[in-house]
Amino acid sequence: MTTGDLVFQTYVPGKVILSGEHAVVNGYAAVVVPINAFLTLSIKRNQNAAVFTVISATTGTKEIFSPSELSMLFIAPPQPRPTPCAAMVHALALCAKARGLSSDTVISSIMGLTVSVDSELPMGAGMGSSAALCTAMARTAVHIVSQLPREPEQRMSDSPLPLSSPPSLAPIQLDASVYDVALALEHLFHGKSSGIDVFCCLNPNLVTVSRTGVHSTLAMPEGAPGIEIVVVHSGVERSTADAVAMVQGNADYKRVLGQIGAISAETARLLGEGMTGDALETALASEQHLEALGLSVPSIGHILSIGQQLSPPWVGKISGAGLGGAVIFPVVAGTRDTRPLLDAVRAAGFEAALYSTGC
Ligand SMILES: Nc1ncnc2c1ncn2[C@@H]1O[C@H](COP(=O)(O)OP(=O)(O)O)[C@@H](O)[C@H]1O
Numbered sequence: 001m002t003t004g005d006l007v008f009q010t011y012v013p014g015k016v017i018l019s020g021e022h023a024v025v026n027g028y029a030a031v032v033v034p035i036n037a038f039l040t041l042s043i044k045r046n047q048n049a050a051v052f053t054v055i056s057a058t059t060g061t062k063e064i065f066s067p068s069e070l071s072m073l074f075i076a077p078p079q080p081r082p083t084p085c086a087a088m089v090h091a092l093a094l095c096a097k098a099r100g101l102s103s104d105t106v107i108s109s110i111m112g113l114t115v116s117v118d119s120e121l122p123m124g125a126g127m128g129s130s131a132a133l134c135t136a137m138a139r140t141a142v143h144i145v146s147q148l149p150r151e152p153e154q155r156m157s158d159s160p161l162p163l164s165s166p167p168s169l170a171p172i173q174l175d176a177s178v179y180d181v182a183l184a185l186e187h188l189f190h191g192k193s194s195g196i197d198v199f200c201c202l203n204p205n206l207v208t209v210s211r212t213g214v215h216s217t218l219a220m221p222e223g224a225p226g227i228e229i230v231v232v233h234s235g236v237e238r239s240t241a242d243a244v245a246m247v248q249g250n251a252d253y254k255r256v257l258g259q260i261g262a263i264s265a266e267t268a269r270l271l272g273e274g275m276t277g278d279a280l281e282t283a284l285a286s287e288q289h290l291e292a293l294g295l296s297v298p299s300i301g302h303i304l305s306i307g308q309q310l311s312p313p314w315v316g317k318i319s320g321a322g323l324g325g326a327v328i329f330p331v332v333a334g335t336r337d338t339r340p341l342l343d344a345v346r347a348a349g350f351e352a353a354l355y356s357t358g359c
């Protein structure tokens with residue numbers, strides 16, 4: 001814990017993908033729901049005004065930077081899988097550029113601040129930990145930079161963010177740029193991110209993605225039953241970027257992703273009509289296609305078989321990039337006792353928890 005006054009705080013939810021992981025990277029549909037587990041980013045002013053500090057309780061890291069070290073980081077090209085401090089600085093650099101501010105102005109405004117990240121989302125588990133981190137940092141950077149006065153000589157050279165905006169959205173102004181900045185960061189973690197996780201973090205509704213970069217929210221009809229999700233961690237932490245690269249190397253991937261996309265589109269249609277149970281049954285059919293892409297690992301197979309052996313059986317699926325990460329068992333809220341499933345997977349040594357959607 002850091003001492004000092006709290007100057008900013010933001011909470012970002014995690015997510016699970018009901019259907020459409022990988023398909024959405026290639027332009028097909030996916031359905032994603034936020035869950036009631038959060039990443040928190042807090043900023044406090046500390047007593048040492050000569051350094052900028054970024055702490056992650058999740059990774060147990062503490063990065064302390066002087067102004068000259070920060071200057072180097074500001075101008076360095078962003079690296080894949082950045083540290084929390086490098087990600088925060090990249091977000092600030094993008095916002096500074098959009099507002100026509102020099103790095104020195106931004107750096108002097110953040111000296112003496114400590115950014116602390118704490119998260120309920122296991123990393124590399126398909127629950128959107130990197131998207132939550134990127135969204136929290138983007139929100140923070142936009143907040144910090146929007147407080148700074150513009151430099152007089154730059155007033156006429158206001159430029160849009162140097163990022164590709166989804167074509168469906170109006171040109172992004174600074175105050176509305178959290179999505180773009182978060183997506184730029186998420187690209188560093190995913191290699192090529194569809195943006196679905198970031199969009200979900202920013203929207204406490206169901207999200208459908210009809211094609212890469214074009215997102216829409218889907219509100220559940222009034223009175224439609226909600227969703228509860230047992231999430232079981234396979235114990236295998238993996239990189240989304242590696243899983244995406246592996247899928248793109250599969251000779252048959254476009255055909256299989258098309259099938260997953262069709263399942264997602266049907267899932268979204270059923271959810272939109274309030275037929276939650278049918279929607280979940282449909283979404284779960286995508287598991288066989290994810291397995292055909294080679295995204296399962298022995299512990300995922302083990303978890304799925306534990307569910308199958310219960311009476312009545314529980315049907316689950318990989319959620320997220322695969323090759324490890326999470327297995328989800330979604331169910332219409334209030335229709336099934338989840339304790340036998342939770343007990344069975346925990347007895348086999350897996351970490352598991354029950355979540356509800358934020359919808
Ligand atoms: N709370 C956190 N603190 C520091 N780094 C984090 C945190 N959450 C996520 N990350 C970063 O995100 C990476 C995981 O991203 P990714 O492979 O996309 O998996 P996920 O499915 O969890 O988003 C971690 O290896 C780490 O670099």
Ligand SMILES: C[C@@](O)(CCOP(=O)(O)O)CC(=O)O
Binds near residue numbers: 129195325
């Ligand atoms: C595999 C993918 O479709 C979803 C990734 O989810 P996660 O990183 O496992 O939370 C990648 C993406 O959409 O950018």
